[in-house]
Amino acid sequence: MYKVHCMNRISQAGVDQLYGHFAPARDLDDAEAIMVRSANMHGIALPDDLLAIARAGAGVNNIPLDVCTQRGIVVFNTPGANANGVKEMVIAGMLLASRDILGSTRWVAEHADDEAVAKEAEAAKSQFGGMEIAGKTLGVIGLGAIGAMVANAGRSLGMHVLGYDPYLSVKYAWSLDRHVHAVRNVGDIFSQADFITIHVPASDKTRHMIGHDQIAQMKRGVVMLNYARDLLVDEHAMADALASGHVARYVTDFANPITTHMKNAIVTSHLGASTIEAEDNCAAMAISELSEYLLSGNISNSVNFGNVDLGPIETDERIVVLHKNVPNMIGNFSQILTDASLNIENMANKRNGSVATTLLETSGPWDDKVIERITSLDDVFRARMIPGR
Numbered sequence: 001m002y003k004v005h006c007m008n009r010i011s012q013a014g015v016d017q018l019y020g021h022f023a024p025a026r027d028l029d030d031a032e033a034i035m036v037r038s039a040n041m042h043g044i045a046l047p048d049d050l051l052a053i054a055r056a057g058a059g060v061n062n063i064p065l066d067v068c069t070q071r072g073i074v075v076f077n078t079p080g081a082n083a084n085g086v087k088e089m090v091i092a093g094m095l096l097a098s099r100d101i102l103g104s105t106r107w108v109a110e111h112a113d114d115e116a117v118a119k120e121a122e123a124a125k126s127q128f129g130g131m132e133i134a135g136k137t138l139g140v141i142g143l144g145a146i147g148a149m150v151a152n153a154g155r156s157l158g159m160h161v162l163g164y165d166p167y168l169s170v171k172y173a174w175s176l177d178r179h180v181h182a183v184r185n186v187g188d189i190f191s192q193a194d195f196i197t198i199h200v201p202a203s204d205k206t207r208h209m210i211g212h213d214q215i216a217q218m219k220r221g222v223v224m225l226n227y228a229r230d231l232l233v234d235e236h237a238m239a240d241a242l243a244s245g246h247v248a249r250y251v252t253d254f255a256n257p258i259t260t261h262m263k264n265a266i267v268t269s270h271l272g273a274s275t276i277e278a279e280d281n282c283a284a285m286a287i288s289e290l291s292e293y294l295l296s297g298n299i300s301n302s303v304n305f306g307n308v309d310l311g312p313i314e315t316d317e318r319i320v321v322l323h324k325n326v327p328n329m330i331g332n333f334s335q336i337l338t339d340a341s342l343n344i345e346n347m348a349n350k351r352n353g354s355v356a357t358t359l360l361e362t363s364g365p366w367d368d369k370v371i372e373r374i375t376s377l378d379d380v381f382r383a384r385m386i387p388g389r
Contacts (some may be wrong), residue, residue, distance in 0.1 A: 002051075002294045005031035007039040010056060010286075011279040017287050022294075033290050035283075038062060046073065051384075052293050054286035057082060057273060058145075059229060060303050061202050069304045069355060072322040072382025076289040076301050080145035081281040082273035086227050087149040089272050090197050091157070093251035094138075096266050097195075097223045099130035134158035139193030141165075141186060142228070147199035148172040151180045162189050190217035195225065202229035212237040215247060223249045227272045230254035238262065297359050297386055299350075306350030306357040313388035315345045315361040319371070320386065324379035325356040333360060336374055340367040355381075361388070 003025035025031040028044070034053045041053075041063050053063060054076040068075050096102060107124055111117045138154040140147050143165035154161045155177040163176065164186045176182075183189060189196060196218065200206050210224070211234035218224075224247055226233050233250075235258040241247040242264045250265045259267045273282070285301075292298045297320035298309040305322055323329055330349060337344060337360065346361035366385075374383040 002032045003030055004033045004035060004290065006035045007041070008035075008037035008056075010035060010037070010283045011276070013280045013283065017284060021287075021291055033294060035286055035290070036063070037282075046071065051382075052076065052290055054078075054290045056279075056282035056286045059202060061229070061231075065304050070381060072380075074293055074299060074302050074322070075304045076286065076293075076299075077303055078282045078285040078289070079301060081285045082275075082278035083145040083149050085275040085278035086146045086272040087153055088275075089253065089268070090146075090150050090225055090227055091153055093225050093227070093266065093268075094133055094195055094197075094223065097225075097249040097251050098133050098136075100128040102266065104128040133195070136160070136194040137162065137192055139164070139189030139196040140180075140199065141189060141196065142199035143168050143172055143176065143182075144199060145172065146227075147197075148175050150197055150199065152177045155179055159195075162193060164189050187217055190214055191219065193222065194219065195223045197225040197227070198232055199228050200232065202231045207231050208234040208237075210234065210238070212240075215241045218247070220246050221248045223247070223251065226250070226252040226254070230256060230259070235259060235262075295386070299357055302352070302357075304352065305355055306352040308348045308350040308357045308359055310346060310348050310359050310361065313361065313386060315388050316363045317361070317366060317388050318386045319360040319362065319374070319383060321358040321360070321374060321383045322381045323356055323358065323377070324381075325351040325354050326379050329356070329377075329379060330358065332377055333358065333374060336370060337362055340370050341365060342367070342370065 001023045004022045005025040005028050029047050031047050032049050032051050035056060036053060037056050050073050052074045053068065055063060056078055058077050058079050060075060060077050063075055065075060111120060114120060134157060137160045139162045140151045141164050143151060143163045151161045151163050161180045163180050163182050209232055215237055238250050239258065239262050242250055242262050250262060252259055253268050253270050253272050255267050255269055259265055289301055296313055297318050299305060299307050321333060342362040342364040344360055345363050349356060349358045371383050371385055374380055
């Protein structure tokens with residue numbers, strides 16, 4: 001039974017499901033798989049026998065992907081599992097920014113002991129006036145699992161919705177409300193939207209993708225929302241725009257020494273996916289991914305290796321090989337299996353950039369040296385055998 005270590009607290013429903021299939025690894029050094037949420041894994045010594053890491057969430061910037069890839073450790077995430085929770089926070093953020101709900105509740109708390117509070121509230125309410133979001137233009141940058149749901153919710157609230165995603169998948173394109181207008185130039189969102197929300201992964205390419213130049217293109221009085229990653233926004237540029245009034249409100253889920261001192265910022269404490277339902281969904285999805293990979297070699301939602309699926313094992317054994325995406329690798333595997341008198345019954349290969357995953361189903365008398373020979377190839381990170389029927 002594989003041993004799994006949890007680096008963060010996961011939902012009880014997830015724990016029950018996890019340890020119904022696998023054994024708990026109390027110490028990280030004993031782990032063959034890891035489940036993690038927000039714990040920073042950079043600089044941590046990973047166990048020699050570690051096969052996989054499942055991130056219960058979408059972002060994986062807390063995981064050393066390059067190290068994992070070189071060691072043949074498959075890293076999974078759970079895209080879409082927390083999408084509804086984040087979508088609802090975005091809607092809440094738009095309402096908080098358009099109506100001074102926070103200012104009003106603070107006023108009531110300050111006057112709680114005033115017997116005439118009801119009368120005073122009527123006189124004071126004009127200072128907390130706002131605007132309705134119906135009829136306004138919402139710009140959504142990134143139309144993946146969360147962005148697509150936000151765009152559709154905006155339409156349901158009576159907003160005009162512009163969406164930008166140069167990498168829009170067929171899956172999420174089909175899920176979009178037909179009235180969501182896809183733009184080819186993100187500048188169209190900057191120039192037209194009253195509310196702008198961003199939903200893209202954090203990477204070197206997207207770091208500070210909202211900076212001085214982009215903000216200068218936005219309408220004066222725009223509301224900017226960031227429930228994706230703090231690194232996407234140049235926070236010094238945003239602070240300047242808030243101070244000048246060019247940006248009316250910045251709503252972000254990432255508290256830090258810069259955002260907490262911004263004028264007209266609404267900062268929450270990373271609540272996007274902090275719902276019972278989202279935590280249960282993320283845990284269940286992560287456990288399913290680990291189970292499929294550990295028990296059958298199938299990979300889905302990996303961020304560093306090719307996703308591949310041969311279904312249930314129907315032969316004597318299945319060999320899982322994680323390797324560089326270079327010519328003649330399949331030929332090398334085939335020769336090793338031929339030399340061991342093993343017949344290839346089924347095979348699948350999927351690349352992910354410079355690396356690839358190969359599954360080989362074989363039949364015949366097993367030779368314990370097969371995995372050793374495959375692993376000894378220069379461009380192989382890891383190989384293992386999973387017994388079949």
